[in-house]
Amino acid sequence: MIVALIGVIALVSVNALFLIWMERKVAAHIQLRPGPMEVGFHGALQTVADAIKLIGKELITPEEVDRPIYLLAPIVIFLPVLVLFLVIPFAPNLIIRDLNVGILLIFAFSSLTVLSILMAGWSSNNKYSVFGAIRSIAQNIAYEIPLLITAMSIILMVGSFKLSAIVAAQDKVWFVVIQPLAFLLYIICATAETNRAPFDIPEAESELVAGFHTEYSGMRFGLFFLAEYTNMFVVSAVATVLFLGGWRGWILPPVVWFLIKVYAIIFLIMWFRWTFPRLRFDQLISFAWKVLIPLAFVNLLVTALAIKLF
Secondary structure: OHHHHHHHHHHHHHHHHHHHHHHHHHHHHHOOOOOOOOOOHHHOOHHHHHHHHHHOOOOOOOOOOOHHHHHHHHHHHHHHHHHHOOOOOOEOOEOOOOOOOHHHHHHHHHOHHHHHHHHHHHHOOOHHHHHHHHHHHHHHHHHHHHHHHHHHHHHHHHOOOOHHHHHHOOOOOOHHHHOHHHHHHHHHHHHHHOOOOOOOHHHOHHHHOOHHHOOOOHHHHHHHHHHHHHHHHHHHHHHHHHHOOOOOOOOOOHHHHHHHHHHHHHHHHHHHHOOOOOOOHHHHHHHHHHHHHHHHHHHHHHHHHHHHHO
């Protein structure tokens, strides 16, 4: 188990470094510029250099913070991320724990992100941080509901919470073909859950400086950054399992197919960031409660009726 934990930490770190480089390159090419080019081939080692610089930064703690909660928040946001990797099925024989309640474990531990953001914002004793934390709570409550209902549509079809069973049920046709609306709803909600643009209200730089992590520096800030990109990988991995047949593919090894699908969804989420303008907060909440939640319930009802009839 210790070896598995070390492997997960290494995977999370390397994956985050790659995703940060990938985001900078995607942003650059969308805006018709080269992006990082100096350190390594096409700037491939730029994020490694940035990480080394971040580790060497001084950890500054403001005087008026609620110190225990302030110091605990980066740990609370990062540790659940490691747990999520335990149940992700990268291939038929490449899963640390194939639990019967795998999908429930992912949703349960990923919800701790909201708690850590609240801890960071409230303990910082900074009005911008508090605003970011409050926005994050409202946003995550609103978008978690349609996300869970959408996942329930797939679970209802399969009859299992086990991730490997969901992949096995897609041996003939991927669920994205049967449930295109559910896939669309999931991608929108996952983008909002990970605080990605155009739903990045909790850390809107134009309004809140940096939002809930304004008062964090060095690797304390780095843990928030690491958790954000790792959560993006996790929601994309869950989308791959639920809708895109998981590791299923042709010729290439299963783990390669799984990663191709995951990074394709991540590319889509990055594409959103550099395409759509940021929403106002009232638009963000109204869209969830008035559009996404009713659509998710209708989709679940139609799925249940189809299973009952056919």
